Amino acid sequence: MAGATETGEGRKKVIIDTDPGIDDAMAIFVALRSPELEVLGLTTTFGNVHTALATRNALHLLEAVGRTDIPVVEGSHVTVKFSIMNLQAVSFSVHGTQKATKLRIASFVHGSDGLGNQNFPAPASKPLDQSAAAFLVEQANLYPGQVTVVALGPLTNLALAVELDPSFPKKIGQIIILGGAYSVNGNVNPAAEANIFGDPDAADIVFTCGADILAVGLNVTHQVVLTDADREKLEQSDSKYARYLSKIMGIYFDYHKDAYFIKGVYLHDPTTLIAAVNPSLLTYTEGVVRVQTVGITRGLTVFDNTKKRYAEMTAWSGMPTVKVAVTVDAPAVVELMMQRLMTDD
Numbered sequence: 001m002a003g004a005t006e007t008g009e010g011r012k013k014v015i016i017d018t019d020p021g022i023d024d025a026m027a028i029f030v031a032l033r034s035p036e037l038e039v040l041g042l043t044t045t046f047g048n049v050h051t052a053l054a055t056r057n058a059l060h061l062l063e064a065v066g067r068t069d070i071p072v073v074e075g076s077h078v079t080v081k082f083s084i085m086n087l088q089a090v091s092f093s094v095h096g097t098q099k100a101t102k103l104r105i106a107s108f109v110h111g112s113d114g115l116g117n118q119n120f121p122a123p124a125s126k127p128l129d130q131s132a133a134a135f136l137v138e139q140a141n142l143y144p145g146q147v148t149v150v151a152l153g154p155l156t157n158l159a160l161a162v163e164l165d166p167s168f169p170k171k172i173g174q175i176i177i178l179g180g181a182y183s184v185n186g187n188v189n190p191a192a193e194a195n196i197f198g199d200p201d202a203a204d205i206v207f208t209c210g211a212d213i214l215a216v217g218l219n220v221t222h223q224v225v226l227t228d229a230d231r232e233k234l235e236q237s238d239s240k241y242a243r244y245l246s247k248i249m250g251i252y253f254d255y256h257k258d259a260y261f262i263k264g265v266y267l268h269d270p271t272t273l274i275a276a277v278n279p280s281l282l283t284y285t286e287g288v289v290r291v292q293t294v295g296i297t298r299g300l301t302v303f304d305n306t307k308k309r310y311a312e313m314t315a316w317s318g319m320p321t322v323k324v325a326v327t328v329d330a331p332a333v334v335e336l337m338m339q340r341l342m343t344d345d
């Protein structure tokens with residue numbers, strides 16, 4: 001008889017919204033190797049790569065480790081503003097398509113294929129014939145209060161899910177977001193972190209939608225570094241996960257050496273995923289987050305962490321609060337990730 005773990009009973013149901021991406025690949029593999037989680041599906045978005053390539057990479061990653069039982073659902077190709085315009089009026093669609101070419105894609109971090117320029121063969125499997133937003137709403141309805149979304153890219157699909165079903169925020173269990181920079185600089189520019197910068201309007205919709213949200217920002221993920229010594233250990237492991245990641249990681253290490261002058265890489269996506277596996281490895285504080293959508297600080301996340309009553313109404317007044325991660329047990333996160341990746345099923 002299958003045990004509770006194999007049947008999914010007692011495991012946290014997760015959907016990973018992802019733009020793979022080298023650190024996305026690490027996070028997805030950690031999820032597949034974590035008995036605490038049941039992965040309901042991968043939804044795709046733009047960010048590290050365009051959405052079509054994100055879908056291809058998600059399918060490829062699941063094929064590479066023999067997990068084609070997990071569905072992949074393609075997400076929006078454009079930011080929420082243009083996605084909604086395209087839905088509402090055909091006359092906007094030309095304009096929307098023009099704007100869509102302006103998406104910011106971080107191929108300089110992950111390679112032009114998103115996976116370390118390895119020229120992997122095209123996957124044989126296909127995504128579901130459904131939109132990511134519809135899949136998110138469907139799964140939230142199927143398992144009310146029980147689904148955790150781990151959002152590793154811009155928040156477009158989640159914003160579209162909120163637009164599609166206003167009761168989505170109350171039906172989804174938790175949304176754990178890799179996004180924002182709380183009281184620290186961004187990584188796209190001094191103001192903005194990449195995922196929020198990718199679609200600031202979507203981020204503001206999601207942060208204020210009233211769902212149970214935990215935001216993991218650069219103030220936390222920049223504390224979690226995979227060192228050269230850890231990389232060597234991964235390279236020496238013969239687990240299929242470690243072997244695959246060893247092939248693709250080089251370009252991510254090179255980028256960190258060039259951009260940050262560090263010998264190692266930041267574990268943004270794995271840290272966020274591990275917040276679902278073992279929430280006790282992070283602490284958080286609660287308040288309202290709003291996102292700047294215009295100007296030189298476009299993509300800035302402003303967290304009202306004061307307990308002050310402002311004299312006037314502000315854009316933060318009366319808005320739903322979210323949890324913002326403030327500390328992380330970085331050695332424990334790295335150790336957990338290594339342990340999961342260096343063993344086979």
Ligand SMILES: O=c1[nH]cnc2c1ncn2[C@@H]1O[C@H](CO)[C@@H](O)[C@H]1O
Binds near residue numbers: 106109152187194
């Ligand atoms: O310097 C950068 N510019 C753009 N994207 C980056 C950079 N560093 C990491 N990421 C990617 O964006 C997310 C974290 O913000 C991560 O998914 C990471 O892979």
